[in-house]
Amino acid sequence: TTVLVLNGPNLGRLGSREPDVYGAQDLDALRAVLEADAGDDLRIDLRQTDDESELVSWLHGAVDSRTPVILNPAAFTHYSYALRDAAALVTKAGIPLIEVHISNPHARETFRHTSVISGIATGVIAGFGFGSYRLALQSLRYTS
Ligand code: DQA
Numbered sequence: 001t002t003v004l005v006l007n008g009p010n011l012g013r014l015g016s017r018e019p020d021v022y023g024a025q026d027l028d029a030l031r032a033v034l035e036a037d038a039g040d041d042l043r044i045d046l047r048q049t050d051d052e053s054e055l056v057s058w059l060h061g062a063v064d065s066r067t068p069v070i071l072n073p074a075a076f077t078h079y080s081y082a083l084r085d086a087a088a089l090v091t092k093a094g095i096p097l098i099e100v101h102i103s104n105p106h107a108r109e110t111f112r113h114t115s116v117i118s119g120i121a122t123g124v125i126a127g128f129g130f131g132s133y134r135l136a137l138q139s140l141r142y143t144s
Contacts, residue, residue: 001041003140004067005034005133006058007048008074008083014102022102023129030130037137052080059086062095068143069097070136077105077115088120096143098136101126 007027010017015026031046038044045067049055055076062069069090076083077099090097097120104127105112118124122143125132 002043002045002065002067003038003070003137004058004062005031005044005046005070006055007046007072008055008076009050011072011074012048012050025130030133033130034133034137037134042137052076052082056082056086059083059090062097063089063093066093066095068095068140070100070133070140071097071117071121072100072102072133073115073117077101077117078111079116081116084116084120087117091120091122094144096122096140098122098139099124099126100132100136102129102132103127 012027014022014030015024027046027048031044034044034046047058059069071087073080073083087097099115099117099121105115123139125135125139128135
């Protein structure tokens with residue numbers, strides 16, 4: 001089985017971007033951690049894009065291939081109805097989609113308190129650094 005780990009805008013800059021908020025490790029480090037957690041029978045397909053349409057296409061692909069998704073929508077979380085609709089295609093098809101955040105958006109600026117994704121996500125994990133992704137990977141065991 002493959003798990004898609006999709007990351008939205010500016011997350012390609014992890015490691016140097018606001019390390020006080022997001023930590024000092026980059027996406028390659030995240031991939032390594034998740035691959036170690038996944039073991040042999042699970043493949044981690046981790047991607048990042050700054051492009052909304054690319055993220056939408058990847059979610060369409062997840063529907064077609066029935067691949068579970070861990071999604072950090074980054075700033076799109078707060079306003080992208082296009083991403084929400086694409087994510088809804090995934091969960092309405094009965095495929096799990098876990099929304100994750102490195103930080104806890106609820107403890108930050110007011111504009112981060114709204115997620116247009118959460119209402120259609122299978123579940124949401126935020127505030128644990130890269131641990132949010134690791135917990136999301138574990139959580140897939142508890143989805144049908
Ligand atoms: C984020 C939180 C968002 O508010 C922000 O725009 C990001 C990262 C997180 O992982 O904590 O880019 O999704």
